[in-house]
Amino acid sequence: MTEPIQGTTAPGGTQPGGSFAATAVVPPGLEQPAAAELSALGATDVQPLQRAVALRCDLATLYRLHLQARLPFRILRELARFPCRSREDLYRGVQQAADWALWLPPDCRFRVDASGRAPGLSHSHYSALEVKNALVDWQRQHWGERSTVDLETPDLSFHLHLARGRGGPEAVLSLEGSGGSLHRRGYRAAMGLAPLKENLAAGLISFTGWDGRVPLADPLCGSGTLLIEAACLALGRAPGLSGPGRPPRRFALQGWPDFQPDLWETELDQARALQRDHGPQGDPLAPIVGREQDPSVLEQARTNAAAAGVGGWLDLQAGDVRDFEPPEAAGVLVCNPPYGERIGERDDLEQLYADLGTMLKQRCGGWTLWLLSGNPELTGALRMKASRRIPVSNGGIDCRWLNYDIR
Structure with missing residues (x-):
């Protein structure tokens, strides 16, 4: 050389x-x-x-x-x-x-x-x-x-x-080393109109501090990415492993000249050993609840959750956000409502945000809300004051991951 x-x-x-x-x-x-x-x-x-x-x-x-x-x-x-x-x-x-x-x-x-x-x-x-x-x-x-x-x-x-x-x-x-973006876990063949990337969803969940011990709910869950990533974290599902019924993922590094198969198998075994059927502390996982009005999108969420191997831990319900009933014990709410990127949506979305704020204040006292906002004017319709604002980017849109204490 x-x-x-x-x-x-x-x-x-x-x-x-x-x-x-x-x-x-x-x-x-x-x-x-x-x-x-x-x-x-x-x-x-x-x-x-x-x-x-x-x-x-x-x-x-x-x-x-x-x-x-x-x-x-x-x-x-x-x-x-x-x-x-x-x-x-x-x-x-x-x-x-x-x-x-x-x-x-x-x-x-x-x-x-x-x-x-x-x-x-x-x-x-x-x-x-x-x-x-x-x-x-x-x-x-x-x-x-x-x-x-x-x-x-x-x-x-x-x-x-x-x-x-x-x-x-x-x-x-x-x-x-991956041979394709690591955000693609392989479970999400079905996506909604504005899919949240899996790694961004995982990062947003990390900010909440949710660890499976208190309920987690998404009253506008769409295709379920936030809840699925949260469940995978709590249940130790390593993102680089394929879910049930899917062939193993092939990484580009497996073709490198210095690839060590025995070392790779050791790391695969350690990743598989992280999987569990309970929370990180050994207790049963607290309820994880999602709600979606569109039947076809709800079916996508259920399909995705099953492909990720966490379908049995998610309670995905059909219905309007205005009728959402949270689990009895207070916990963490996460939400990624639409931002109004398309013309003609503004008035309808202002009403959606206003109704969401009303529902939260009426039924979710004692809960913590984390909401992804790509439009501060719409978020104002909640009539709630955020205690924390974390700048993030979602698909090139400047967003804030907003934290509210609901009283």
Whole structure:
């Protein structure tokens, strides 16, 4: 292999102790809870960034994060980090970033995504193209043939990030370990009109502190994502495991040249061992109740819950939110009402929010409400004052995860 250029990390980003740098890409607003989750799963040197969390891990921890972490979209394993003050620096740095004879044989399909900027590299498409050119030129020089670029089903997915480091502009070349966004758990073939991504739902639940000991209810549950993610958390259903009746998920890292099958099986067994039929403290899970007026959407919620393996713990009811009756013991309410993105909805939604506020104050005294708001004017129709406002982004919409104490 060619000697690394000055400033380049060791091939594969691995240090003598077996650890390497990685980045977890997370929804905006979830950086802090994601950092806490990754630390709890064994990551070290964890640092929240913007829409990401930097960390270090070894292979066992990397496998564990892919199987058990609920909040990331993807986890990127750093291959190399090097100075990048020009297109030539990028080209040369990529060619020297790893042992490409090991990582990228000609029969291996790949794709490249890029973000950020560096001198002479201001457009992500052309930055990605420069990485591709460096890789296939190296292959031609050594084998006389090259890999195919495959945007849909690549064997390797590279990610280039250009930014200003401590010593000036630098490039970070990484590999994505999942082979598809980690927010897709596989249970949600059926979705409503405005689906909440699973990892965002899991992050929102983490802010509530709900642990299965008190009732959880969603009077506007839609296709059930908030309640399903909460139940999966309380019942130890690891998000990287397939639910009942579904084939095992295949991760891209299983095709990496340094993949360790025995270590992977150990982490799979540990993830499976987390599953339980009771709450984290050993007590029966408190009631989890959802309500949905649209029969077809309600059926989607029930289908999704069954596919996730938690259908037996969710009481999903048909009916209007105005008629919602909460469980007897006070607990936590979660809700993601519509934001009024479509023309002509405003008046109807103002009445919905007003009626929701009335119902909550009449029947849910002593409960805690967490509501995802993408429209502060509509939220005002609740006639309630939030005690906490957490900024998050839902599908590109600037939202607030609002906390209310209902009296």
